[in-house]
Amino acid sequence: VxxxxxxxxxxxxxxxxxxxxxxxxxxxxxRPTPLPPAADARMPEWSRMPRYMPRGSGSATPPPFADLVLEVEDRNAPDGLAQTHVHRAVLAANSGVFHEQLKKHPPGKPLRLDPLCCRSIEVLTLVLRFLYTGELECAFQEDGFLLWQLLCLCTQYALPQPLATYARTALVYSLGLTRHAPxxxxxxxxxxxxxxxxxxxxxxxxxxxxxxxxxxxxxxxxxxxxxxxxxxxxxxxxxxxxxxxxxxxxxxxxxxxxxxxxxxxxxxxxxxxxxPAGSVGPAQPPRASAGHHRAPVQAAPPPRSEAIFA
Structure with a gap:
């Protein structure tokens, strides 16, 4: 006062x-400008990686060689939980945090994202698309609450730097809108x-x-x-x-x-x-939780894991 x-x-x-x-x-x-990933973050045209990209939540047919079900809490999904089929090798190659978790994670059991950093299948879908293709297509670039979740997810799981940079700069840019005051x-x-x-x-x-x-x-x-x-x-x-x-x-x-x-x-x-009032996203700022080792954020574009699916 x-x-x-x-x-x-x-x-x-x-x-x-x-x-x-x-x-x-x-x-x-x-007001800062959002910084999207550079063109060299994209997979080359000859890459086979995009064809193995997850097909979305609830898809009856998983992509070839998918060996892990990734879960995320989402109040808009049936029973409040969305699932998508992914490849353990792709997650591990792009995140040291996922790598450590998957070494201890039992085969056949779904892996759930920490709800304190992400509660949106839309955010997770964007992240997975980037990991598999190097391309960023953000349909919520003016939604600060979803951008906050994206930044928390990048921070908590030490995702590739180009994606984290976009999440950070896009979020700060969105703060110029009054509705994002919370x-x-x-x-x-x-x-x-x-x-x-x-x-x-x-x-x-x-x-x-x-x-x-x-x-x-x-x-x-x-x-x-x-x-x-x-x-x-x-x-x-x-x-x-x-x-x-x-x-x-x-x-x-x-x-x-x-x-x-x-x-x-x-x-x-x-x-x-x-x-953040009105947010369905993370309940707290990102923090190191049990079983979530905070690895350094990678400075390079997503690793090319072509040999995995050769």
Whole structure:
């Protein structure tokens, strides 16, 4: 409340903060652009992989050589559970997390995705299409709640970097729409987990600070305080980085960037209290759960597993 109270000149602490930010940094961050995977992420024309792509939830005929049923909770599916037939080798080749799980997973038993990161067969179908073809066809590019699930799925299972980058940038882009306000405080508390860049974190913080009342935040005053501290921490990091870059000799700027810049008074908040209101997706920001080893996100396009189906 105090953060939004106006002084005798009609200014709030937020107004003063953003004005000071503009004086130091220059301009407020622009809305970022989604970054789709590059053309070289696609499978070559001679590849046989696309013909083995899963045929969708509920298909009576699985693709040739499919040896695993992958399940995902989805409230729109019969009994709230959707299934699709996949190939263990393809999942393992594209995700170190899946690789470790499948080494211990008994043959013939369905493997269910962690419902804390994905509850949508539509999101899973997009991911599988990318793994099998290297192509991205996103029918929900303007649905921030499904993009949040996609980003959580990429993070939790360490999926290929081109897909994770698209999920991250498309989600941040979608925050410019008011209807996605409930996602903003959740994303702010997962900045480090989902690897937002400093520019993306700052944009997210400014979206929140400019319209804090738009986002319903569970957890009462504690939840609001955590979200506010997370936003202020992003702004502080950017201001200190700009001040440090202006005052340091060129030879020292690289060292400061490598060391993470100047020390910050505020700490990025990490909490599992917040839930995007109205979302059928993950109930919490992505976290390491039992049996889900967090492997590094791959930096290369999906591995070419042509020999598997030769």
């Amino acid at each position: 105090l953060f939004q109270r106006r002084d005798s000149m009609g200014h709030t602490p937020l107004d003063i903060l953003l004005r000071r930010f503009s004086e130091v940094v220059g301009t407020l961050p622009a 996602i903003v405080p959740v994303l702010l508390q997962a900045v480090d987990k989902v690897n937002l860049t400093s520019e993306e974190g700052l944009f997210t913080a400014c979206v929140f600070l400019n319209n804090m009342e738009a986002a319903p935040i569970p957890g009462g005053l504690e939840g609001k305080a955590q979200a506010l501290l997370s936003a202020l921490a992003e702004v502080e990091v950017s201001v200190l980085r700009a001040q440090s870059a202006d005052s340091a000799p060129p030879a020292e700027q690289g060292l400061q960037e490598a060391a993470g810049g100047a020390g910050c008074l505020l700490q990025r908040q990490s909490s599992q209290l917040l839930v």
